[in-house]
Amino acid sequence: MKLYRRLTAGLATALMAAGLALAAPALTRPASAASLTQVTNFGDNPGGMLMHIYVPDVRPADPAIVVAMHGCGGSGPAFHSSSEFASVADRHGFIVIYPSATQQAGFGNCFDTWSEAAKQRGGGSDPVSIISMVTYAQRQYGGDPNRVYATGSSSGGMMTNHMLALYPDVFKAGAAFMGVPFNCFANAADYPPGASRCTGGSMDRTPQQWGDAVRQAYPGYSGVRPRVQLWHGTNDTLVPYQLLQESIEQWTDVFGLSQTPTSTDTPQPGWNRRRYASASGVAVEAYSIQGAGHSLPSGGMAAAAIAFFGITGPPPTTPPPATTAPPTSPPPSGACSASYRQVGSWPGGFQGEVTVHAGTTALNGWTVGMGFPGGTAVTQLWNGTLSGAGSNYAVRNVSWNGAVGANGSTVFGFLASGSGAAPTLTCASP
Missing domain, CATH: 3.40.50.1820 (Alpha/Beta hydrolase fold, catalytic domain)
Known part of the structure; x- marks a missing residue:
């Protein structure tokens, strides 16, 4: 007892x-x-x-x-x-x-x-x-x-x-x-x-x-x-x-x-x-x-x-326009590229989504560089591995979304603080 x-x-x-x-x-x-x-x-x-x-x-x-x-x-x-x-x-x-x-x-x-x-x-x-x-x-x-x-x-x-x-x-x-x-x-x-x-x-x-x-x-x-x-x-x-x-x-x-x-x-x-x-x-x-x-x-x-x-913040009073930041230079045939759209925003923060595109040949891994204006900081990211700090980040694929078929695509998303300005994107594959 x-x-x-x-x-x-x-x-x-x-x-x-x-x-x-x-x-x-x-x-x-x-x-x-x-x-x-x-x-x-x-x-x-x-x-x-x-x-x-x-x-x-x-x-x-x-x-x-x-x-x-x-x-x-x-x-x-x-x-x-x-x-x-x-x-x-x-x-x-x-x-x-x-x-x-x-x-x-x-x-x-x-x-x-x-x-x-x-x-x-x-x-x-x-x-x-x-x-x-x-x-x-x-x-x-x-x-x-x-x-x-x-x-x-x-x-x-x-x-x-x-x-x-x-x-x-x-x-x-x-x-x-x-x-x-x-x-x-x-x-x-x-x-x-x-x-x-x-x-x-x-x-x-x-x-x-x-x-x-x-x-x-x-x-x-x-x-x-x-x-x-x-x-x-x-x-x-x-x-x-x-x-x-x-x-x-x-x-x-x-x-x-x-x-x-x-x-x-x-x-x-x-x-x-x-x-x-x-x-x-x-x-x-x-x-x-x-x-x-x-x-x-x-x-x-x-x-x-x-x-x-899926709760990402108070929706804006009007839907934000989708914005796209193309790569700094056209990718060669078969290389990857990346595009961006803002999903939502609220005072002091926003949610973004990046689509990684394969060219005419399949990708076996990818890394996307994101360069933001000053004052932006990524606070959370999914469907990728984040590195970097300040306004410059690199996002690498995770195990299950690194292989992208020819002309196919995959998506990762993130939350960030700041004004919501679109990042400059680069994309590279091994």
Whole structure:
């Protein structure tokens, strides 16, 4: 009994640390009058939850909505102050809902992913309360029903997978940090700190079994499924790292995809990413964070989740004109070239897209040089490897997009601070 109490206390302490102290040195937020606000009487609330909302001062008329959920022992306000989602919302103009769970699962404040009511669409408990919060944000602030997303850490990551399974018609994508697959917990007795089969390190089901659990959550649903981003530390023993693979198996089966990734890369040192794509794009991506324990999200991960969602900032009042910066000199026959267009802009920043073109012969690798006017800095890039600083950068292909067929093309994108002036481009291939 003494050993059990010590294990229980250790688990509670670790989960509370995950819920309350993640990324304590959060990003410095720009000066703003926006603040976290509690909302009462937001609608049907069978889970007895609390709702807080963060609405940035600068936002479009129909802002995206992100539901950000804490870990066990935490709260919405604590997750707001210890994570980077609000500071990213200031930059990109989306609303963040911070629910606070009140369920008692041994040590309190865990999102209900174990009860039969919570496993049924419209069945009650926390999932219905969360949907009421989303509906409130849409009604009160004009939130875009076509841009609603879920994310969370530990218990909140578990609920992220839960909401994507139960309400695929509401959520367009989700990012689960240190979560477990939908329907992993058999019941309340199987939830920590009891002897959980789900998080005990021995959970192993087939992809079809996991996929069937999601399909049975909303029988007959034939619409588009939300895209899924999964994060886990390789040294996480509280929610064992192998559960990342079980989650991958669940969602790739739901999308009818192979268990073999279509691409792998390392966007940042220690961030090993696997992507699973169909003809319409990446449906599932999974990050293995080397050496990390039960401590996610850490710095930069909130921004990566928001980029995966496709939230890139308040849209301009009128669509920006596409601009093209041709190579400094016409490429010889068969060489590569590059063209640029601005996808969107907002005060102090913009999103750009570069298309790499092959000539009359195929490319086997490429490097694009981007020269910007002073005051521009690239802050994030995808589908390439970035080097350089200041106003001059080089972007090299990653493993899966270096081969470009004759007369074909591939695309990479980026976010940058600055005026949005088009870069001067060069393109070279080995």
